[in-house]
Amino acid sequence: MNRRQIPKKTLMRYAFAILTTICVLAASAAHAKTKRVELKPKDASNGIAVVNLGKTRTYYPLSSKRSTIVEVKGPGELRILTRARFAPKAKDEFDYRIIYEVDGAEAHLLDVEGVTRSQDAKYKDGALGNPGESKDLKIKIGRGYHTIELTLRDSLPRVAARYLFAPRKQKKTKWVALSPLSPVDPVDLVAGETTSHYYRFSDEKSLKIEIIGPTELRILTRVENSYDMKGRAHYRLQIKQKGQVVQSFQLSSQRSETATYKNNSKLVPGKAREVVFNVPKGRQQYEFVPLDKGTLLGLIMFPQKDAKLGL
Known part of the structure; x- marks a missing residue:
């Protein structure tokens, strides 16, 4: 008994239709998982x-x-x-x-x-x-x-x-620390077995950096709290270039439950607050200035892939 054979082109059309349906269902499922x-x-x-x-x-x-x-x-x-x-x-x-x-x-x-x-x-x-x-x-x-x-x-x-x-899920990026221009006031924070190198700055002693773009800067800031401080601390941060404000941030934080000072038991750092800033092409200098009294700790990083720019 001869069995009817399905033409190859028809099979390919069926396969394409099935594949398209699967892709649409997967996209719909992914969209449904994105909760607002x-x-x-x-x-x-x-x-x-x-x-x-x-x-x-x-x-x-x-x-x-x-x-x-x-x-x-x-x-x-x-x-x-x-x-x-x-x-x-x-x-x-x-x-x-x-x-x-x-x-x-x-x-x-x-x-x-x-x-x-x-x-x-x-x-x-x-x-x-x-x-x-x-x-x-x-x-x-x-x-x-x-x-x-x-x-x-x-x-x-x-x-x-x-x-x-x-x-939205953020892309995985390897970051490397960027050393600020001198003079600086380094501060080491310890979390578990990891030591992070921050720099203290204020409205009177701002944090200055130089970088070659195009790239982006990842800036982590922490408020410095007295040991008995409770509640949230609100603070403002400006990024300046040649004396002009190019971006401003309003942030808030509370005392960190994991990080401690390596060499100071009288202060408690706040939880790190992250902002990201895009840097245009060319050699750029920026100044980071808090608008409130007191001091902040800052850690500035850029993507490892941009190290070839000669940062």
Whole structure:
């Protein structure tokens, strides 16, 4: 009995279709595993409850008088969902503009025009009126700790925002330490069997480095605490070049549970806070300056693959 043979081209088409299906399912599974984390702005007051499709979400009011600050550790993507508030008897359409900055760099503008009342969402407190359609903004966040500041350009209409962060797996990179320019104040920290070489700096004695780009800098900073200090310490860090501020960071930390000073039992280092800074092509000099009283410890690194640049 002769069995019918399936043509080779048909088999290849079947195989390609199966392979494509597997790839799509794998991509969908990977996407499903990326969970978005809901963030609460720094020093935020009580939020506004918005009910949409049976689910209650919390939005936080924006202001034209003070900045809303959101802190996040990258890499990943930050999604900011905004809604205008339509009070009873308000007009049918609103325009609004949101000014936002990442790490104190160049200001950007989210321009929303012609937004109307949402057909699906409502406030849990009906006396507030009706929420507008959701208008969102997506910001790619690099490695390390970052601060996003948002301000309404105008006082009306009232606008509230919700913040969702999708973490992304960061690439494995081998880093090597970069020695700062003299004079320096070295400090050794010990964690287990590992000793790390940090450098003390302050607003009066900044930390200066020289590097050849293009590359990136990984900067670890720690606050210096008295032994009996409790709670969190907030601090600000600026990166300057030729006296001009090129980037700013707002960071917070608490006492480290693992690291200790090698030669000082009266102080306790804070937990390391990481920021990453991109360096353009050519020989560059930078200055790291804290904006608050007290001292910080700093450890600056660059990718090992860039050592060939002659750093």
